[in-house]
Amino acid sequence: MPKVCVIIPTYNEAGTIGELLDRLESLGLELQVVVVDDGSDDGTIEIVEEASRRYGNIILVERGVKLGLGSALRDGLRKGVELGAELLVTMDADLSHDPLELPKLVDEGTPHRIVLGSRYVEGGCIVGWGLYRRLVSWGANFLARLLTGVPSRDSTTGFRCYGAEVVKAVLPHVRGIGYEFQVEVLSVAQRMGFEIVEVPITFMDRRMGRSKLGFGEMWRFLRILLRIFFESGEMGRALKFIAVGLSGLLVNEAVIWLLTEVAGLYYLISGVISAEVSIVNNFIWNNYWTFSDRGGGGLLARFVRFNLARVFGMALGLLLLKLFTDLLGLHYLVSNVFAILIVFIFNYLLSFFWVWRRPLGDSRGIHIARRG
Ligand code: GDD
Numbered sequence: 001m002p003k004v005c006v007i008i009p010t011y012n013e014a015g016t017i018g019e020l021l022d023r024l025e026s027l028g029l030e031l032q033v034v035v036v037d038d039g040s041d042d043g044t045i046e047i048v049e050e051a052s053r054r055y056g057n058i059i060l061v062e063r064g065v066k067l068g069l070g071s072a073l074r075d076g077l078r079k080g081v082e083l084g085a086e087l088l089v090t091m092d093a094d095l096s097h098d099p100l101e102l103p104k105l106v107d108e109g110t111p112h113r114i115v116l117g118s119r120y121v122e123g124g125c126i127v128g129w130g131l132y133r134r135l136v137s138w139g140a141n142f143l144a145r146l147l148t149g150v151p152s153r154d155s156t157t158g159f160r161c162y163g164a165e166v167v168k169a170v171l172p173h174v175r176g177i178g179y180e181f182q183v184e185v186l187s188v189a190q191r192m193g194f195e196i197v198e199v200p201i202t203f204m205d206r207r208m209g210r211s212k213l214g215f216g217e218m219w220r221f222l223r224i225l226l227r228i229f230f231e232s233g234e235m236g237r238a239l240k241f242i243a244v245g246l247s248g249l250l251v252n253e254a255v256i257w258l259l260t261e262v263a264g265l266y267y268l269i270s271g272v273i274s275a276e277v278s279i280v281n282n283f284i285w286n287n288y289w290t291f292s293d294r295g296g297g298g299l300l301a302r303f304v305r306f307n308l309a310r311v312f313g314m315a316l317g318l319l320l321l322k323l324f325t326d327l328l329g330l331h332y333l334v335s336n337v338f339a340i341l342i343v344f345i346f347n348y349l350l351s352f353f354w355v356w357r358r359p360l361g362d363s364r365g366i367h368i369a370r371r372g
């Protein structure tokens with residue numbers, strides 16, 4: 001059994017922290033527990049101190065003021081490594097994460113791996129969240145996948161098992177102090193070549209106290225995602241996609257001219273052929289350059305999907321042109337500019353999430369464990 005340290009950030013969790021500590025102790029595992037508190041004034045501290053006296057393996061780190069979830073996790077992880085832990089489990093204090101699922105995460109843990117307790121892989125679920133929280137979480141994970149290139153389904157989960165080597169290597173490069181910390185850690189870990197694995201968990205909404213996730217947190221989350229977009233190379237990917245699109249335009253023009261002027265074809269026939277030639281051009285460049293690190297099915301399957309994506313894009317473009325012009329009363333040239341921009345984004349999304357839907361094998365150290 002590796003040395004395991006459990007890190008629990010708390011900010012006013014008196015309603016649940018005592019029960020959580022009791023439940024962790026009753027697992028019968030040899031655990032070290034570190035609670036990182038940010039100046040709770042509801043009795044949390046007293047409850048933790050009392051449990052610490054009773055069990056003897058609980059350390060309370062008191063920071064006195066609210067410095068943020070990410071910052072608390074960072075301090076806790078550092079402390080755990082200092083104490084010689086090989087695996088470091090983080091979990092929320094509000095009983096949203098079930099201690100009974102801790103062994104499942106620890107079982108998958110290795111020094112060079114992050115195990116995510118995932119709500120969004122097969123077997124995972126959320127109990128008690130309304131539509132609003134589900135949408136926020138879905139949006140956050142969608143943007144995280146698109147802008148950071150981290151393929152995990154649940155990049156924002158707080159229930160995790162970090163290998164000590166990952167913590168040592170990654171923490172110095174992570175700046176986030178709030179909820180954005182969760183995604184930033186994964187992005188840095190992925191770039192350093194560490195493995196990220198997901199196991200399903202059941203997330204239960206808190207029944208006591210209130211969530212600390214406010215608009216300020218969401219705004220900071222978005223800002224950090226954009227920074228990661230620049231730093232991770234995902235912006236480079238988007239720029240490549242634009243360059244390829246422009247090359248396709250040139251190819252299209254050149255071929256339609258050649259076929260019509262030199263080969264003497266009727267220009268509409270030339271147009272059909274040149275359109276498909278430009279699709280082939282774009283596919284090759286995207287496959288071997290823009291998305292060279294991603295795949296999804298065989299080459300032919302990707303090519304068919306890429307063609308379909310183009311058809312959907314054209315249909316959407318025409319629909320938008322009609323809507324903007326007739327319903328909004330815009331000049332058709334103006335409508336067309338908006339339609340082209342939206343279709344471009346649509347094409348990129350389809351390429352990213354559908355045509356080249358996943359990273360190539362385990363070559364970048366990612367795999368998803370599907371375990372019940
Ligand atoms: N020390 C400290 N300082 N702890 C904090 C702070 C802080 O500034 N902010 C929040 N916490 C603690 C809470 O006391 C709780 O134990 C845990 O962090 C999670 O906070 P919640 O307020 O319960 O967050 P949530 O339930 O809305 O968010 C959950 O889902 C998010 C993704 O959907 C958490 O699991 C997040 O980690 C996760 O990103």
Ligand code: MN
Nearest residue numbers: 092094096206
């Ligand atoms: Mn919570």
